[in-house]
Amino acid sequence: MIQFDQVSKRFQGGNEALSQVNFHLHPGEMAFLTGHSGAGKSTLLKLIALIERASTGNVIIGGKNLNRVSRHAIPYLRRNMGIIFQDYQLLYDRTVFDNVALPLIISGFSSREVKKRVHAALDKVGLLRFEKKYPITLSGGEQQRVSIARAVVNKPALLLADEPTGNLDPDLSREIMDLFMAFNQVGVTVLIASHDIPLINQLNKRIIQLSHGKLLTAGNGS
Amino acid sequence: MIENNFANNNSGESSSVQLRQLKPSFSSRFKEFFIRHLQVFFYSLGLLSRTPFATLMTASALGIALALPAGLFVILDHARQLSGDINSINQISLFMKKEVSKKTIDSIQKKLENYPEIAQVKHISRDVALQEFQKNSGFGDALKALKNNPLPDLLIVFPSLTHNEPEQINNLLTELKKIKQVDLVQLDIQWLQRLYAILHIGQRGVLIIGSLLALGVLLIVGNTIRLAIENRRSEIVVMKLIGGTDSFIRRPFLYTGFWYGLLGSLIAILLVNLSLIIINDPLAHLSSLYDSHLFSLGLMGINVSLMLLFSGCFLGLMGARIAVGKHFKEIEPK
Ligand SMILES: Nc1ncnc2c1ncn2[C@@H]1O[C@H](COP(=O)(O)OP(=O)(O)O)[C@@H](O)[C@H]1O
Ligand SMILES: [Mg+2]
Numbered sequence: 001m002i003q004f005d006q007v008s009k010r011f012q013g014g015n016e017a018l019s020q021v022n023f024h025l026h027p028g029e030m031a032f033l034t035g036h037s038g039a040g041k042s043t044l045l046k047l048i049a050l051i052e053r054a055s056t057g058n059v060i061i062g063g064k065n066l067n068r069v070s071r072h073a074i075p076y077l078r079r080n081m082g083i084i085f086q087d088y089q090l091l092y093d094r095t096v097f098d099n100v101a102l103p104l105i106i107s108g109f110s111s112r113e114v115k116k117r118v119h120a121a122l123d124k125v126g127l128l129r130f131e132k133k134y135p136i137t138l139s140g141g142e143q144q145r146v147s148i149a150r151a152v153v154n155k156p157a158l159l160l161a162d163e164p165t166g167n168l169d170p171d172l173s174r175e176i177m178d179l180f181m182a183f184n185q186v187g188v189t190v191l192i193a194s195h196d197i198p199l200i201n202q203l204n205k206r207i208i209q210l211s212h213g214k215l216l217t218a219g220n221g222s
Numbered sequence: 223m224i225e226n227n228f229a230n231n232n233s234g235e236s237s238s239v240q241l242r243q244l245k246p247s248f249s250s251r252f253k254e255f256f257i258r259h260l261q262v263f264f265y266s267l268g269l270l271s272r273t274p275f276a277t278l279m280t281a282s283a284l285g286i287a288l289a290l291p292a293g294l295f296v297i298l299d300h301a302r303q304l305s306g307d308i309n310s311i312n313q314i315s316l317f318m319k320k321e322v323s324k325k326t327i328d329s330i331q332k333k334l335e336n337y338p339e340i341a342q343v344k345h346i347s348r349d350v351a352l353q354e355f356q357k358n359s360g361f362g363d364a365l366k367a368l369k370n371n372p373l374p375d376l377l378i379v380f381p382s383l384t385h386n387e388p389e390q391i392n393n394l395l396t397e398l399k400k401i402k403q404v405d406l407v408q409l410d411i412q413w414l415q416r417l418y419a420i421l422h423i424g425q426r427g428v429l430i431i432g433s434l435l436a437l438g439v440l441l442i443v444g445n446t447i448r449l450a451i452e453n454r455r456s457e458i459v460v461m462k463l464i465g466g467t468d469s470f471i472r473r474p475f476l477y478t479g480f481w482y483g484l485l486g487s488l489i490a491i492l493l494v495n496l497s498l499i500i501i502n503d504p505l506a507h508l509s510s511l512y513d514s515h516l517f518s519l520g521l522m523g524i525n526v527s528l529m530l531l532f533s534g535c536f537l538g539l540m541g542a543r544i545a546v547g548k549h550f551k552e553i554e555p556k
Pocket of ligand 2 (some may be wrong): 041043162
């Protein structure tokens, strides 16, 4: 599902955020991406989401070499991924329902379908009762669950999360991770950047470790 | 194609994985396309109504910018029609020498009426002229004190419609000047020609003012949309992250530009008509003083109104399009 082949990323200014990274994440797999702050975790995820482009090497997602994806095709590619951020990235002038509905509206689903699927997604993250609320009135953990509902509402094959529990206390963090595990259970490929080592160790999943842009361990998968 | 890639890959590599990329059917997308357009259309209007004061200020600025050339156009259009009317009733005044007898004047009138260039000749005797003057000027008593009537006899010559061109009128004029009993020949054609020249300049002026203010409208809408884009920067980033295409994300901003143009031109129509109503009363009074039929600019015609609406909406859309084209590419997820 995700294949990194000798991937390096050098930003303008000279520092190399990733150098010669190789790994392979199979469909249906779940892995954690760890490493110190500045190790290159976010950069790696951004390459997958085509927020950044690799300087050298190939990133291949679902059989598609991202070097050959034109700017115009990026939105369609992103519709196959759910992306989750530390700061949720919700739209605060819209209700929970409208936030979660956005990916479906973008893809052109009918209102009836939208309603059905948004309810299903909100139900999965346990927030159905909040659909008419505005995100600002929710707690951090609830806001993160709204963003997860939005990420999974069009059933993407791949979930990416960058420090999804970075702003949450341990109990809430565990709840969020359990949610990701549940999506992985039904076949979604999941890659989560996190440096919450104690929590990660509890979950017994593959760990991909970065240090100063280099791959330390690629875990059991590759 | 792209959308199917993941799904194919999944089913190929792992049997336990059952992933189907969710994708709406074609007919559903086709139908939704129009519904969404309508929704965004009104959604953008809703956004504007959330900040009614700011919206009204911008729309009023647009309205004033559009009203100015539109109003000038309406006035100029009337002036042109009016000057056309005047042209068809060209008249030449022959002031007779004082000592000429009524009999001689009658014979001159008869002679002139036989000219093919002349449609009609009207005689206003000096007595009648004096009475008129006393009645209308307000100097009645002062004039009564005069022993002699100071006014001359007057022959008014109406050229025939077939001899109405400036050159023909000029020929007729030289002809009339040759009559030795005539003291003074006066034709108001010069001011007509000057009026035409002025109207011509006026038309160019409206064109220039119109173009400049159209540019102004583009700039106002462009800047307003630029600010709106700036305000919604984080929203645009989120939209891009969840797979919104540029055209999808652009749409509300384009419609916003359209609404501004529409509101602006509606305000312009209101302003122009209000101005016309204010002008029409004193204008009617003025025309009554000239003893002519009551003259009025009326209200803005339906054609001009439609033209104004169309230009307003077009300029609004264009302004938004320019702003979006210029400021959209910079906004990318980081
Ligand atoms: N846009 C950028 N321009 C320049 N340097 C960057 C940029 N983004 C990240 N970096 C650098 O790349 C390195 C890796 O950053 P990042 O991927 O954010 O690390 P992590 O997410 O593991 O903390 C850091 O040294 C960071 O300063
Ligand atoms: Mg990071």
